[in-house]
Amino acid sequence: MKQKIQGPKGTRDFYPQDMAWRNYITDAWRKVSERNGFEQVDGPIFESLELYKVKSGQEIVSELFHFEDRGQRQLAIRPEFTPTLARMIASKANALTKPIKWFCTSNFCRAERPQRGRLREFWQWNVDLVGLDGPQADAEVIFTAIDLLRQLGLTPKDIKVKISHRITVKNILTKLNVPQEKMDQAFKLLDGRDKMSPEIFAQKAQELGLNKDNAQKFDDACAKTYSGDSLQDLCKAIGLNDIPQLSQLHQQLKNFDIAQWCEFDLGIVRGLAYYTGMVFEIHETQGAERALAGGGRYDQLIQMFGGPAIPACGFGMGDVVLGLVLQDKNLVPERIQTAPDFFVIATTDLGNEQLIPLVSKLRWAGRHARFSYKTTRNLGKLMKEASASGAAFAIILDDKIKEGILTLKDLVNSEQQECPLIDLIEKMGNRI
Amino acid sequence: MKQKIQGPKGTRDFYPQDMAWRNYITDAWRKVSERNGFEQVDGPIFESLELYKVKSGQEIVSELFHFEDRGQRQLAIRPEFTPTLARMIASKANALTKPIKWFCTSNFCRAERPQRGRLREFWQWNVDLVGLDGPQADAEVIFTAIDLLRQLGLTPKDIKVKISHRITVKNILTKLNVPQEKMDQAFKLLDGRDKMSPEIFAQKAQELGLNKDNAQKFDDACAKTYSGDSLQDLCKAIGLNDIPQLSQLHQQLKNFDIAQWCEFDLGIVRGLAYYTGMVFEIHETQGAERALAGGGRYDQLIQMFGGPAIPACGFGMGDVVLGLVLQDKNLVPERIQTAPDFFVIATTDLGNEQLIPLVSKLRWAGRHARFSYKTTRNLGKLMKEASASGAAFAIILDDKIKEGILTLKDLVNSEQQECPLIDLIEKMGNRI
Numbered sequence: 001m002k003q004k005i006q007g008p009k010g011t012r013d014f015y016p017q018d019m020a021w022r023n024y025i026t027d028a029w030r031k032v033s034e035r036n037g038f039e040q041v042d043g044p045i046f047e048s049l050e051l052y053k054v055k056s057g058q059e060i061v062s063e064l065f066h067f068e069d070r071g072q073r074q075l076a077i078r079p080e081f082t083p084t085l086a087r088m089i090a091s092k093a094n095a096l097t098k099p100i101k102w103f104c105t106s107n108f109c110r111a112e113r114p115q116r117g118r119l120r121e122f123w124q125w126n127v128d129l130v131g132l133d134g135p136q137a138d139a140e141v142i143f144t145a146i147d148l149l150r151q152l153g154l155t156p157k158d159i160k161v162k163i164s165h166r167i168t169v170k171n172i173l174t175k176l177n178v179p180q181e182k183m184d185q186a187f188k189l190l191d192g193r194d195k196m197s198p199e200i201f202a203q204k205a206q207e208l209g210l211n212k213d214n215a216q217k218f219d220d221a222c223a224k225t226y227s228g229d230s231l232q233d234l235c236k237a238i239g240l241n242d243i244p245q246l247s248q249l250h251q252q253l254k255n256f257d258i259a260q261w262c263e264f265d266l267g268i269v270r271g272l273a274y275y276t277g278m279v280f281e282i283h284e285t286q287g288a289e290r291a292l293a294g295g296g297r298y299d300q301l302i303q304m305f306g307g308p309a310i311p312a313c314g315f316g317m318g319d320v321v322l323g324l325v326l327q328d329k330n331l332v333p334e335r336i337q338t339a340p341d342f343f344v345i346a347t348t349d350l351g352n353e354q355l356i357p358l359v360s361k362l363r364w365a366g367r368h369a370r371f372s373y374k375t376t377r378n379l380g381k382l383m384k385e386a387s388a389s390g391a392a393f394a395i396i397l398d399d400k401i402k403e404g405i406l407t408l409k410d411l412v413n414s415e416q417q418e419c420p421l422i423d424l425i426e427k428m429g430n431r432i
Numbered sequence: 433m434k435q436k437i438q439g440p441k442g443t444r445d446f447y448p449q450d451m452a453w454r455n456y457i458t459d460a461w462r463k464v465s466e467r468n469g470f471e472q473v474d475g476p477i478f479e480s481l482e483l484y485k486v487k488s489g490q491e492i493v494s495e496l497f498h499f500e501d502r503g504q505r506q507l508a509i510r511p512e513f514t515p516t517l518a519r520m521i522a523s524k525a526n527a528l529t530k531p532i533k534w535f536c537t538s539n540f541c542r543a544e545r546p547q548r549g550r551l552r553e554f555w556q557w558n559v560d561l562v563g564l565d566g567p568q569a570d571a572e573v574i575f576t577a578i579d580l581l582r583q584l585g586l587t588p589k590d591i592k593v594k595i596s597h598r599i600t601v602k603n604i605l606t607k608l609n610v611p612q613e614k615m616d617q618a619f620k621l622l623d624g625r626d627k628m629s630p631e632i633f634a635q636k637a638q639e640l641g642l643n644k645d646n647a648q649k650f651d652d653a654c655a656k657t658y659s660g661d662s663l664q665d666l667c668k669a670i671g672l673n674d675i676p677q678l679s680q681l682h683q684q685l686k687n688f689d690i691a692q693w694c695e696f697d698l699g700i701v702r703g704l705a706y707y708t709g710m711v712f713e714i715h716e717t718q719g720a721e722r723a724l725a726g727g728g729r730y731d732q733l734i735q736m737f738g739g740p741a742i743p744a745c746g747f748g749m750g751d752v753v754l755g756l757v758l759q760d761k762n763l764v765p766e767r768i769q770t771a772p773d774f775f776v777i778a779t780t781d782l783g784n785e786q787l788i789p790l791v792s793k794l795r796w797a798g799r800h801a802r803f804s805y806k807t808t809r810n811l812g813k814l815m816k817e818a819s820a821s822g823a824a825f826a827i828i829l830d831d832k833i834k835e836g837i838l839t840l841k842d843l844v845n846s847e848q849q850e851c852p853l854i855d856l857i858e859k860m861g862n863r864i
Contacts, residue, residue, distance in 0.1 A: 046541070363468055
């Protein structure tokens with residue numbers, strides 16, 4: 001016997017139960033995207049290596065699975081969708097009706113060390129609303145993410161959308177005397193805040209021009225979260241009269257009836273690469289697992305890829321963390337695999353002669369029909385197999401099939417009736 | 433402005449219309465697989481390079497996109513599903529209930545020169561029935577392929593399943609005096625028959641031990657196709673009393689009511705790699721485009737991957753040729769993109785205040801609801817946009833919303849009625 005070859009590190013084999021779970025998630029992504037008016041798109045599983053350097057520079061290369069084709073083209077398996085999205089929009093910008101509302105539910109690969117919640121191959125839901133500026137578009141994107149989580153059984157008690165805004169944070173930093181040229185450094189400090197001691201934070205804040213008092217104010221503002229209705233407290237804490245970006249967004253979140261799912265958290269940065277306005281992350285309320293989703297507004301990205309200046313807002317949500325959170329909260333439905341409409345069994349040889357012809361008719365008619373591959377004619381054994389399949393109905397074929405009669409048994413309420421074969425076939429046009 | 437980067441050669445960008453078409457095909461694959469009792473599986477997008485050498489040897493490497501990860505593992509993007517299937521079955525062989533009925537609808541990549549019907553990235557439907565021997569299992573696999581083609585509107589006039597059988601061909605060759613040790617060469621000759629002149633074929637046949645008369649018989653038997661009912665003609669042509677493999681399979685094809693879609697064609701070989709019994713290809717009747725699908729019985733394959741000796745039968749069908757055949761035959765449905773249930777418009781500012789709250793309620797309730805992103809309040813312009821969206825209903829919000837009244841317009845029959853907002857929301861539990 002040959003040695004068995006293993007599947008690659010950090011990837012998954014999807015056996016039927018695993019695949020049903022993946023479909024449960026990706027089907028929900030698709031359904032929720034569509035009811036929110038987004039249209040599905042996709043790009044190739046690999047792209048030019050160059051495409052990934054546009055947004056992330058040379059440093060991204062070590063995180064990619066990259067290779068050369070026979071024409072010496074440098075290619076890489078996609079680690080994310082945004083560069084493909086930007087490329088696709090840039091290449092047909094004038095032909096596309098605005099706003100562009102696109103989603104994708106594809107797989108991506110990253111050559112990083114596998115950890116809980118982070119695998120080398122994962123599926124990711126990307127939702128992007130391109131061509132619209134303003135808080136209503138921001139809120140619609142956030143609504144779509146929440147609509148999905150709610151569809152899968154999560155509530156505002158389970159998860160929280162943590163929202164910040166680049167312009168708000170910049171205004172606060174300006175108010176606290178951070179000079180414009182140190183703004184990027186200040187965002188970097190904010191991004192790393194969770195990973196350093198308060199002392200180090202205070203020291204680094206001082207280097208940016210914040211005096212002790214202002215550094216404290218900044219730390220306070222970032223450490224706390226604020227509901228939309230308590231934005232005044234944030235204003236007071238920081239010494240501003242108003243935070244229009246957040247109050248306008250809050251108004252839109254109320255309009256979409258999702259304010260109770262959201263809170264403002266200036267500690268959310270989402271890296272520095274390309275966000276220009278609102279940014280958000282979705283977390284389990286108690287901080288279990290990694291972030292479920294992250295996104296924001298990126299009004300300059302399409303231009304970076306040779307497209308027009310066009311505002312855009314979107315997010316990504318991976319299948320791995322979402323799956324873990326749903327499992328943690330016992331939100332896995334009992335049966336996620338497809339169950340047959342009919343399980344056809346034959347208890348006599350004569351019945352068996354009609355089994356395949358009936359099964360094939362049922363399938364032609366669009367019904368999910370199964371049968372036993374065992375050679376037994378034992379009713380009890382066969383009925384056991386029918387029940388185990390989860391079928392709605394069992395059809396029993398015996399010698400009465402000579403007169404065109406079969407037995408139809410409802411496996412939910414165990415009621416059974418004799419029924420002419422011809423009637424069953426005619427009924428298949430309707431739901432039985 | 434930056435230079436635009438192109439998508440990689442031989443791959444496709446799926447804009448919404450393209451993606452809807454891909455979904456039309458892959459959704460049908462899934463639906464038909466499920467109603468035939470197959471369960472979906474998937475493996476990683478890349479595997480050990482070694483896995484692909486098991487079945488295809490070193491020569492496969494040049495056709496693969498392959499690379500090394502940081503741990504110096506040799507990996508390759510999957511060019512086909514069978515090695516993954518065999519690996520997955522081999523690694524859990526004892527735990528899996530037999531028969532194993534699996535399908536997948538995933539993407540695969542081959543580093544070959546793109547041609548009509550052959551791209552560097554394609555989607556492929558794989559259907560495999562593992563753990564069952566015999567003509568009934570063969571017929572069920574063929575039925576599943578035909579069930580899909582019929583589902584998409586094709587008829588026995590459009591396509592033909594061309595079936596051969598390794599054992600039959602071997603028996604015929606033996607009867608025609610080809611020695612056992614030249615059997616592989618004889619299959620190779622048969623496989624290359626279409627690409628050589630009759631003279632060359634005759635000469636090569638002679639080298640295998642066929643005299644002129646027998647070479648002619650062999651050529652005749654392979655050049656013609658036979659319906660199941662004319663298998664006697666084939667017997668006569670070749671000088672055999674019976675061809676049990678084909679006549680038993682024909683009986684099962686009749687049982688599944690698909691005999692009229694099938695014909696026997698001993699010219700079908702499907703390469704030499706691993707088929708052990710029945711082999712088949714599905715072709716457009718007039719020979720347009722490449723083969724739509726191909727497969728057969730491969731009873732020794734799982735063992736090659738370190739698994740148990742277990743019979744198996746399956747096929748693969750790609751999205752590219754299938755798409756071309758459907759397009760050639762005008763079988764593309766008029767509308768394949770998802771249409772909204774509701775398109776909500778506001779013709780007054782007061783109406784507009786209720787627009788987002790209503791849209792979000794409809795979406796929460798599972799309905800696909802869209803609205804206009806234009807700022808106009810012009811009824812005509814907005815209704816035009818509603819109609820263009822393909823929505824079933826338009827909801828018109830104007831000042832009557834003060835009294836909780838909206839207008840619901842059926843966009844199919846143009847009937848409209850005033851309706852309390854509250855009634856609409858209550859009705860959403862049912863189909864409107």
